[in-house]
Amino acid sequence: MSVKRAYNFNAGPSALPLPVLQLAQQELTDFKGTGMSVMELSHRSKEFENVLNHAKETLTELLSIPDTHEILFLQGGASLQFSMIPMNFLGKDQVGAFVLTGAWSEKALKEAKKVGETTVVASTKEENYRSIPTLDRAALPSNTAYLHITSNNTIFGTQWAEYPKFENIDLIADMSSDILCRPIDVSKFSLIYAGAQKNLGPSGVTVVIIKKDLLKRIPANLPTMLDYNTHIKSNSLYNTPPTFGIYMLSLVLDWIKEQGGVTVVAENNKKKAELIYSSIDKSNGFYTPHATNDSRSLMNVTFTLPNEELTAAFLAQSKEQGFVGLAGHRSVGGCRASIYNAVPLEACQALAAFMDEFASVHA
Template identity: 65%
Template sequence: MTAVYNFNAGPSALPKEVLQRAQAELTNFNGTGMSVMELSHRSKDYEAVHQNAIDLLKELYNIPDQYKVLFLQGGASLQFSMIPLQFLKEGTIGNYILTGSWSEKALKEAKIIGNTAIAASTKDQNYQSIPTANDFQFNKNDAYVHLTSNNTIFGTQWQDFPTIDHAPLIADMSSDILSRAVDIEKFGLIYAGAQKNLGPSGVTVAIIRDDLLEANVDQVPTVLRYKTHADSNSLYHTPPTFAIYMLNQVLTWVKEQGGVSEIEKRNKEKAKLIYDAIDESNGFYRGHAEKDARSLMNITFNLPTEDDNKKFLAKAKELGFVGLNGHRSVGGCRASTYNAVPLEACVALREYMDSYRTGHVRG
């Protein structure tokens, strides 16, 4: 089989070592004679995997004791509704910082449930930047303040998170969780779909502060309450067992790499290779994000013309580069350099970008 360089935006690359371990255990997990997909979620063999994944995430991310780790279903998109259902009561406001399409979608769902506001937005700049503290507009009755930490479509990322004192700060970290160190105590709730940095699609991780579990949710369906899942250790109903097994394998791999600090160092090195190719191209490649808002996870850029974009992408496909097309809403090119994307893939892309520019630059 031909090797490829996988820059897919999600579902995205998984560590080769993780895939190989899963392959080796696929039909006989832990000597059970069964696949982990066939085990009861109440069995001791599966519960050990489940608990280990929780413990590893707490260890790797330095999650304080006053937080619970939950495994949920419905993707991060279901969190767009679960959050206002829990916390957006009459007389309060869900306040959203808009930095891209996913924060817009979160706001849209909250509007269905209660009163909302926009604390800040960079939409008028086509989401090329991240708002600063001077831009924020808060309300004394904010139920929470919501942000999206990394914007896959536009290639921007929060470099520093705001300190919010009057309401819980909630973050959708679907596309950059575990890619860098984070001060968990700045947040009341962090949630993330697994399919970028944590594993395959099918499981959503939530990290929630204990006091937020006490929200009055009598009118919220049982399965949509965070407390339901916290009280049952995320075993209230059948969890996505294989996705959690893979999550556990990925977390094990992160620990073997040296933890989040080493992963962050590697991610900066990978991203720099590609951003340097953009910055040193004399305008042949044009990055979408402003430099002080650039994402380590999603690097977005355009060539001089749309025809150039198409030719660049067509040749890249021939050379084994996968997933470099920009999102359909903005076009251009995008390299998603998530944790599992190896350094050599980014080196190869840098070399391709340089050689393509040299062969096509206009005199």
């Protein structure tokens, strides 16, 4: 039986792969012969521990995570990481260095300021974050504790094309909205964190990939739940984790593997993005992109129309045709198409065709 699905371009929580939802539906009341849902299993049970370990193993395989790093499944979203990171790694005589590329990097900076000394080493705030800034090694203080970046900016539609590389500087990245969208060299990062609700699964789980060498810097007497060592020692099972979210994340990772892995997913993401950017670029200015060409995101395509009346008409007509989540954030206005891994190519083809037709009628 065919399933009617919306063209889901929500920024997050966002689209999940249909096969993942269907498998979860099949297993909902009886997970692998247990007679229980995953939501009912004890997090101390062998059955759930197998789910968690499978998720770790699959993520390790997909991202080629070296054994120098640990994987954690935590709660509190990426927003809790804004506080945990400086509490664990921003020493008394050190400075946390931040690159500002949007709202989420601003929030990370705000929380770090409550813990210790910080500095902004690059920013494009003055241009309303239309691009990723260039970064000079000389801007980093000699006592830099770590360099923090946000790899993709959902609101503004920008993404780092290449990550900064500085010897003896710990690079920390919030990858909540683009993890697994393309291959990365995990060894170049001291810590990666990502809320699940864009590319990894449903909301409620946060993945942290952390270099083991960092752990020796964690100060004593931190609150137990805010100490990364607590969760590493207990394999993310110190307290009851979001068991169903981890299970769904595991299924999403299996789905990515079945597609051919991150390289194949990246090729598909590029095709999806090119479709929509092409409709923008050939519209003769009817659609105006927010991001500069060299900073365009593969995950979030942001654009404006000539006026508010046309924007309202665009959103109303797109909704009638089954498109969901295309309204832009108030910081930018206009429209935004979030095309995360699980958004199918067909949805992007349909959106590009709609954009072309709308522009031909109203330009």
